[in-house]
Amino acid sequence: MSFSRRSFLKSTAATGLVATGFAGAGGLAMPALSRAASRPVISHGVQSGDVTANAGMVWTRADRPSKVMFEIATREDFANARRLPPLNALPDSDFAVKRMVGDLPSDQEIFYRVTLADLNDVNATSQPMVGHFRTAPTSKRDVKFVWSGDTVGQGWGIDRDRGGMKTYATMVQHQPDFFIHSGDTVYSDGPLKEEVELKDGTMWKNLVTPEKSKVAETLNEYRGQWKYNMMDENVLAMSREVPTFFQWDDHEVVNNWSGAKDLSDDDRYTEKNVPLLSARAARAFHEMTPISYTPAEPGRVYRKIPYGPMLDVFFLDLRSYRAANSDGMQETLDETSQGLGAEQIAWLKRELLNSKATWKVIACDMPIGLCVWDKHKDVKRVEAVSNGDNGSPKGRELEFSDLLRFIKTAGIDNTVWLTADVHYTAAHYYNPDKAAFQDFDPFWEFVSGPLHAGTFGPNDLDGTFGPEVKYVKAPTKEQGGNLPPSMGLQFFGIVEIDGATEQLKVRLMDSGDTELYSVTLDPKLA
Structure with missing residues (x-):
């Protein structure tokens, strides 16, 4: 499918996959995905880093003890998504988790989707959040x-x-x-x-x-x-x-x-x-x-x-x-x-x-x-x-x-x-x-x-x-x-x-x- 990185930013914000605000002191607005108090919240977005031709690190943070589920895809619609074994977000890391995602194709747009499940109530899940990166090439490109x-x-x-x-x-x-x-x-x-x-x-x-x-x-x-x-x-x-x-x-x-x-x-x-x-x-x-x-x-x-x-x-x-x-x-x-x-x-x-x-x-x-x-x-x-x-x-x-x-x-x-x-x-x-x-x-x-x-x-x-x-x-x-x-x-x-x-x-x-x-x-x- 065709893909525009600029349209990706617009589409993720428009569909509510990405939060743009946080709950907290000072009168900050609550994002739509956090209004159900029983559901965990991805509190500070998603990040990626240290990307090579076949791997990249991804990061997120939960607002409570959670099972963190990752899906990796080469399509924006996640039709070919690969589910990774979940990680646990716990207090000892301030509920932050990161993982190296490997076995990726080179020079490829990669989409990753993160969803949380409350460890105290696994039926309570967060809205998903989507991130993106492109793997390094193995041939000469700009x-x-x-x-x-x-x-x-x-x-x-x-x-x-x-x-x-x-x-x-x-x-x-x-x-x-x-x-x-x-x-x-x-x-x-x-x-x-x-x-x-x-x-x-x-x-x-x-x-x-x-x-x-x-x-x-x-x-x-x-x-x-x-x-x-x-x-x-x-x-x-x-x-x-x-x-x-x-x-x-x-x-x-x-x-x-x-x-x-x-x-x-x-x-x-x-x-x-x-x-x-x-x-x-x-x-x-x-x-x-x-x-x-x-x-x-x-x-x-x-x-x-x-x-x-x-x-x-x-x-x-x-x-x-x-x-x-x-x-x-x-x-x-x-x-x-x-x-x-x-x-x-x-x-x-x-x-x-x-x-x-x-x-x-x-x-x-x-x-x-x-x-x-x-x-x-x-x-x-x-x-x-x-x-x-x-x-x-x-x-x-x-x-x-x-x-x-x-x-x-x-x-x-x-x-x-x-x-x-x-x-x-x-x-x-x-x-x-x-x-x-x-x-x-x-x-x-x-x-x-x-x-x-x-x-x-x-x-x-x-x-x-x-x-x-x-x-x-x-x-x-x-x-x-x-x-x-x-x-x-x-x-x-x-x-x-x-x-x-x-x-x-x-x-x-x-x-x-x-x-x-x-x-x-x-x-x-x-």
């Missing part, structure tokens, strides 16, 4: 994906009168194969106020839940950060239509967290133990997203997602294994200077070397050549990679110099770096001829974000790896920082790989869908 980061930061939450998180709606209009969320997926350290007065005299009116009225400390409060974002209709619509590949950064726990983080003088926190907070945050992150899991290390974030013969995506984790933030001037790479850690570096080298894909996209949760600082009690420490001295590699730069040298020596071609974190958009070309460290092949790094947070920047560049700014869009000095989403300086990027030429095109976009900059890269083919 591939398109989007990326960005930073959701609900700096006090800017869901203002329904202003259309909610509109950048998500803009991204889904491009009908991407998938979306990379590059970190700061939630702001657990960013409580919301009900109203914020803007410079133009108007009022920003946040939807506020109990979990978003304070900093997150308990496991349930960390879970509440995710549930808040899933109250936005734009996020829900994208999640049911487009798979999201998640990575994390710092605000999932607390700003700039590392072994050096000290909460002793932060009166917002009664729990000062940062390792305990990060453990709770990590559990919520893995419970509330369709990220795949590694049985030997269930909390692992770094991984490779192969998406056809032209693309491998490598997700890095600069947060979980980092040494304490410092001045970044260590001369030796060891456990005191690492950002990625030896195990992750070895994995990345091995996977890059084994990759047969034309393009190797490295999704890094922090930029390489931009100076990002962790300031505390008048002490300035390195938060990202660069230490700002423009000289030979030191501190975390040592890992990246070693990695870039390896990529050159091993003859690994067509690497592109994508990142977010700094709350503006930019295109950087790393030129060894202009670098203090020169033993690497030139490469591009593209920065995008925020999705729905305050806009800042631009940051200073460090010359160690010779970054050249080819484009930047950030607030002016007159505008200042922490600009609200209503100012329009919210950004995402589009990557398009042409199936015929294998060229990779990057477009930097704003929330109004204006193209700000684009560049087409020619692949080096064997």
Whole structure:
């Protein structure tokens, strides 16, 4: 049967298969499917993620102990549906469940339908809810994906009168194969106020839940950060239509967290133990997203997602294994200077070397050549990679110099770096001829974000790896920082790989869908 992804969004909403509201405090509307109090409710939509040529992760959440039933089909009408063994949604996971669906045909539209049965009354079932994704190809066809980061930061939450998180709606209009969320997926350290007065005299009116009225400390409060974002209709619509590949950064726990983080003088926190907070945050992150899991290390974030013969995506984790933030001037790479850690570096080298894909996209949760600082009690420490001295590699730069040298020596071609974190958009070309460290092949790094947070920047560049700014869009000095989403300086990027030429095109976009900059890269083919 014929199929339009855009019509799928419209049809599922029109037929009531997808809920667009939630029951709760604050006068929120009850969706039609939840009005029968005896029936379980799919409380926060459906999601998919980490899709490959023959598998994909799917996720949902119930409002009570439930048996969760999944059907998988390649037809929108589910005429050829395959029923999977049910899962149980129980309190220990806050009634969230996810599963890897395998044995799927490649390059195929996949529809999945979720229904709940109340474990206390199996005859009481929910209305079904439908989601969609497309599996990766095994032959060369056009591939398109989007990326960005930073959701609900700096006090800017869901203002329904202003259309909610509109950048998500803009991204889904491009009908991407998938979306990379590059970190700061939630702001657990960013409580919301009900109203914020803007410079133009108007009022920003946040939807506020109990979990978003304070900093997150308990496991349930960390879970509440995710549930808040899933109250936005734009996020829900994208999640049911487009798979999201998640990575994390710092605000999932607390700003700039590392072994050096000290909460002793932060009166917002009664729990000062940062390792305990990060453990709770990590559990919520893995419970509330369709990220795949590694049985030997269930909390692992770094991984490779192969998406056809032209693309491998490598997700890095600069947060979980980092040494304490410092001045970044260590001369030796060891456990005191690492950002990625030896195990992750070895994995990345091995996977890059084994990759047969034309393009190797490295999704890094922090930029390489931009100076990002962790300031505390008048002490300035390195938060990202660069230490700002423009000289030979030191501190975390040592890992990246070693990695870039390896990529050159091993003859690994067509690497592109994508990142977010700094709350503006930019295109950087790393030129060894202009670098203090020169033993690497030139490469591009593209920065995008925020999705729905305050806009800042631009940051200073460090010359160690010779970054050249080819484009930047950030607030002016007159505008200042922490600009609200209503100012329009919210950004995402589009990557398009042409199936015929294998060229990779990057477009930097704003929330109004204006193209700000684009560049087409020619692949080096064997």
